[in-house]
Amino acid sequence: EVKLLESGGGLVQPGGSLRLSCAASGFTFTDFYMSWIRQPPGKAPEWLGVIRNKANGYTTEYNPSVKGRFTISRDNTQNILYLQMNTLRAEDTAIYYCATGSLDYWGQGVMVTVSS
């Protein structure tokens, strides 16, 4: 059974940083693209970016809305996906989800609140 469990969310001040983690199990982690998506309260989800699988060199792509501030990485020995978020703004407040492949399986999400 595919399981994804996000952690690391919380309250952070504007301009601050936060790193989210997503622990994956139930599938061969290195075979899969992995994505981050966020959803502001009451709004539609927004795709943030992807890190490709081993066969595609673990390369990354980002939504222009977060490119340069957010970085996706993965630890393929521990099956963990990361999202490093820097220079956070109030508009980054959202539930953050990790997901597999073409967003077929999602974690339960973690809340990030950017506020002073």
Next chain:
Amino acid sequence: DIQMTQSPSVLSASVGDRVTLNCKASQNINKYLNWYQQKLGEAPKLLIYNTNNLQTGIPSRFSGSGSGTDYTLTISSLQPEDVATYFCFQHNSWPTFGAGTKLELK
């Protein structure tokens, strides 16, 4: 970016009704269109991938169709547990979601 427009934004229907939700892309997305169901307080769940493929474990009352820029999710007989918000999502190019259709019981 490809814009995804969903209609209607809110839909009220009765148990047993046949329900149709629409999603229109601003350009051809070559059937790279997924549908997600999101219940209150939960993560989105994949229902249909690549226009018309039913995800494992999803009831057969859900179906998808479309091509080019126009896509449809159909629920053949609405059940109380189908109350949710439904999002379309294109992954033909930079991935984007629609704004959602909120499905309510009449």
